[in-house]
Amino acid sequence: MATTIAEVIADQLSRDPEEGAIQFHGKWYSRGWLKAFVDKIDAALAAAGVPEDAPIGFAPHNRPPFAAALVALFSRQRPIVMIYAYQSPEAIANKLRELKLPAVIAGIEQWTDPTLSAARDLGSAAIALSDDGAEVELLESWKAVPGVEQRKADGIPGVALLTSGTTGPPKHFEISYEKLLKRMVIATEFGATERNPLFSFFPLGNISGIYIIVPAIASGQPIIMVDKFNVADWVAFVKQYKPEFLGVPPAAFRMILDADVDYEDIKSLKLLNTGAATLDPALRREFEAKYPICVTQSYGATEFGGIVTITTPDHVKEFGNSKADSVGRACPGVKLRVVDVDTGADLPAGQEGRLLVFAPGMSEDYIETTDLVMLDADGFLYHRGRLDGAIMRGGFKIVPEQVMEALNRHPQVAASAVVGMAEPRLGAVPVALIQPRDMADAPDAASLDAHVRSLLPKTMIPTDYRMVEALPRTPSLKIDMGAAKRMFEAA
Template identity: 45%
Template sequence: MGTSTNYPGLAAIALHEMGAVGVAGAERCTAVLDAQAPPKPQLQVHTSGTTGAPKHVGFSFDMVAKYIVGQNVSAVAGEQTEATPVLLTFPLGNISGIYSVLPTMLQRRRAVLLNRFTLDGWRDFVRRFQPEMPGLPPGAVGMVLDAGIPPEELACVKMILTGAAPLDPPIQRAFEARYGIPILLSYGATEFGGPVTAMTPELYAQFGNTKLGTVGQPFAGARLRAVDAETGLVLPAGQEGLLEVSAPRIGEHWIRTTDIGVVDADGFIFLRGRADGAIVRGDFKLLPEVIERALCLHPAVAAAAVVGVADRRLGQVPAAAVQLKLGVPAPTSAELEQHLRYHVYATHIPTKWHFVDALPRNNSFKISLPDVKALFVQSA
């Protein structure tokens, strides 16, 4: 053991939106620490729960510099670029914010800042700066369709980049058919240190829309595989299972996720849903994504979120929160039930319904499932 000493001046700081405050009781470090092993500063980022319950993941400064900043800064720091400004909507406390804000700052790129994503703000950005490959949250793709944005308004756009959450294939198909703009998806998580797969312009040029719905192939040395949930055995190409990820920026070990997916023969990854969100209705296990995709096939449904709510007899039953399209006759819950019976088993029919003007979303523009569940508690 080495000698011990104090390291004064260390502090715990809590970041909230645009504010920063010292954590009560931890404004200054008085702990006795090993002089031979001083604490290494880290970024602590809160996860969204891809691999399980949300938690904090620590990134060393070296990891951030090498893998997050280094792989995303194409220009030498300090050189001014005249490229199209970057639209920044994610906070720095989230992995997507780190990946977008830090490289932008080091490139000295111009940026347009939004407090949070809004469709009006995005449209204004596209009109003013005519970007060829703008980003768009998956949840906003359907919003573009519902808003009836004319194709000529997006004439400058060659491709749309998206990720951070699943995108329903029917919505992707409808968007690409209306606007003639391919959507390139990616897949990642805080636990992986960021994205691990992406559909790139080069891959799209090679495969076109034959891989509709894919989140692309692994990159930057990442490896992905599908395994059997019970045995843990690696599954052959094309067979659905739980995804496991090995990301070199984090380590060579395999990280078990709760994402259900398929790795096809060409190495493309397709997401099928979340295992941890399964609803057990009596003896039947239901995936909310199956019900949501079927609901979104209805011409009046803009978006849907399905959660499990407690039931004294069956344990759980599905409940659906539905956001309807503007300017379209609103269906009743009975009409939506009838629609679902053409697409899913009777066990998948929700027993509770809630119609909303907009589904609740978090700062990453993902649907907030706790808030969706709260809708049914409030209505009860």
């Protein structure tokens, strides 16, 4: 009996080659195609001379070839280092130079002069995937370069995911295949009883995306994949397959309302669960007033190995709508503590403080977060905000200091402040106050935008820039972020 991720995947790939595995833009990709593509990835890595235990950089888009590449790496339990794909070639090249990986798999459009130059300088194998899933092309072979110490596998092989930053600035967080195996509950429990396809919109480089794609393929459950969440594809999926329960991102609720979706098209739904960011209570009430669908929330992070709290249908039956704004109760085995932000002392139910999480299998101790929460007497968790001042743009967490650091590298910028401004669909967006080196020679928005786009993912790009003579500061000369936000609103 198959008991590892690799064994379960190999078993599924050996079955009916004509059966549909992934649908994308209306086209089905069969299990036979999936197996052939997995073999092409294996062949490309072998032809490149990449050592079997070498870490592989992976910059995935939400497309079938990247899902197949992910399966190939999982089936061989190759160490994976995720690279954020949705950024400029220059930013990706900078990341490659930082990581010094023996091999990198990316889309053909991402292999431009800057990225190829970085691969050659580092001796990294460069493997390109075509959009149509037809080709796996080896652009550069692996080699040793004098003076370059390439990254090596560190201990037990696993996946180095980019965190959302819940427990601090975004960083690589490695989860071993052994832990992923336990979290996904494969082997006999992996078998799907519901044969309807899964609707996949989470990024493949995200833990949520992996938790959909890999178990679905390992269980033989078909996948309907989209580039990113959009109302038209989502409604079409619900109309055709009539699911009763689905997960959606927080931004989806405003998008569905704005699209004035006909309830008749989605009436099979009994419950929608959301996570990644707290759902605005007013938006939830507006949605539930229009659609008789129960909305529940969950909470998790890469550092926890996924979701650690959730509101279940049973909770709704017991408590009705009284816990609707909660992100749920602790999942089995999970323990929560709320402590005083300053002293670290445990707080009683009903008081707000910093959240600490014990996630079984992920850490031997509690993991400290930067989330401000309240735990009620019934054990339901309420998310109150971010202690680190992070901006939640839809499901993406933006650390202002990272954007400020990039802006401050512009030659005409003396200092900057980045704050979040409310936005109906995404919850909040970053905006920037700029203190120019010379007010008479201040940079324009286009110059700032191009500069930041060369350094950061597009989700972190400010939506507006305002020039000021001087940024507001505290007596200790730190930038006063509250005053900066008020200044931006008044400008």
